[in-house]
């Protein structure tokens with residue numbers, strides 16, 4: 001079965017995927033419709049697995065830091081994101097810590113389990129990290145072909161200053177390690193499915209989070225608002241991940257041993273693939289705008305436990321994790337709706353990771369059972385008369401996959417552990433705050449699972465809450481006890497400000513015309529500084 005990915009790979013994927021690379025990522029991509037109108041035929045284009053891992057690594061580089069990084073004492077070390085993958089499943093999401101590079105974090109966090117892992121870096125890791133990772137026996141290291149962790153953008157043309165010399169020595173050492181090592185060290189940036197970028201823009205613009213934003217403020221031109229957010233993200237992410245000048249990019253690729261990519265048409269294709277992926281990241285990140293909205297508890301939520309309730313993570317971290325879940329949703333196999341879920345826990349002891357004490361428990365998206373062939377199961381929704389042909393009894397929900405494929409539940413890990421330790425590793429830890437971030441309200445099938453698994457907090461939207469769609473219903477979420485629910489909504493301060501503005505309006509103190517979108521945006525900006533101080537805790 002020819003897939004869109006493989007068709008393109010014949011054309012020009014090979015050079016972006018090193019010759020030695022035995023990348024299975026694009027082989028297991030099943031046929032995907034390229035229709036963008038998903039309501040009409042089949043499901044939309046999908047992210048390939050390796051592009052999903054790559055995007056997650058870029059996004060991890062931007063993880064909101066609570067502590068300032070001091071690895072930048074040397075101005076040429078750049079923060080880096082990392083995704084650890086085993087058996088094609090994400091088992092770790094990391095970023096550089098206050099003192100450690102992300103490769104070192106991976107060695108500390110995963111130890112011998114790195115042996116069977118594939119690593120996706122947002123930059124080519126430095127020699128110090130590479131030597132430890134090679135020593136740990138990783139299967140493959142893939143990196144984003146921009147400026148490396150030891151920045152070569154900082155290198156002076158004459159290369160005589162100490163920064164330039166250090167960066168050049170690192171580049172040479174990394175090359176030597178790369179050429180002498182057993183694991184494949186390569187660049188895997190695949191061409192994006194035709195239509196995927198447009199599909200991501202459309203579905204991001206009208207996802208549940210944006211629906212809530214526009215529903216809360218009917219005067220807001222939601223489309224315009226979304227595009228402005230996207231534009232801003234695109235500028236920031238391009239600066240971070242792309243190298244604007246072609247010659248400069250060629251120089252860097254040459255210095256890191258990727259001179260093959262400097263030839264045409266590979267160079268242009270590589271840059272085009274990189275731009276498209278950055279565009280996708282900008283679109284997805286724009287769909288969860290923190291300006292007036294955030295994750296807040298519903299006023300009506302009853303206190304459910306005498307125990308001290310764990311505090312929520314900051315708005316920035318909550319939003320970051322929801323964007324991870326939204327990225328995962330673009331691997332969905334559901335013909336109509338993509339859902340992503342990520343579970344993070346807060347460890348008791350301080351972490352070495354840039355995520356602080358947070359560690360990944362699991363993540364997933366909605367899909368048919370593992371190993372099933374495309375089209376093997378019914379795909380219709382509840383508009384199809386024949387109930388036997390509906391998808392609902394077959395699709396594994398995003399939360400269900402996230403709970404099933406926790407790295408701490410892998411048999412391999414369980415085999416290494418014994419007795420009580422093995423038992424404890426098998427379940428979410430009671431004493432830790434475990435948080436589920438999911439892009440759609442949990443349905444009645446998932447609510448008891450979430451509670452039973454020991455999840456302490458949920459961050460989600462409740463647009464579907466209370467709906468009964470026949471084969472799937474969302475009636476139990478509201479009454480879910482013992483789990484704190486942080487729902488995407490207007491911040492209490494913004495709500496009060498809107499009510500106040502409404503009062504003014506009815507008093508006739510404000511002009512009789514509704515607010516213009518631009519004015520609304522301006523007031524959003526003001527509110528942003530009032531309601532959304534950096535890293536304010538969710539409350």
Ligand SMILES: Nc1ccn([C@@H]2O[C@H](COP(=O)(O)OP(=O)(O)OP(=O)(O)O)[C@@H](O)[C@H]2O)c(=O)n1
Pocket residue numbers: 334336337339365366367381382391392395396397398399438440441442443446464469472
């Ligand atoms: N927390 C949730 C909720 C839903 N789903 C996924 O979403 C699908 C149901 O989506 P929904 O929008 O409720 O129903 P549809 O029939 O797809 O769409 P419509 O709203 O038009 O009825 C499920 O089959 C499942 O794939 C999920 O993975 N996790």
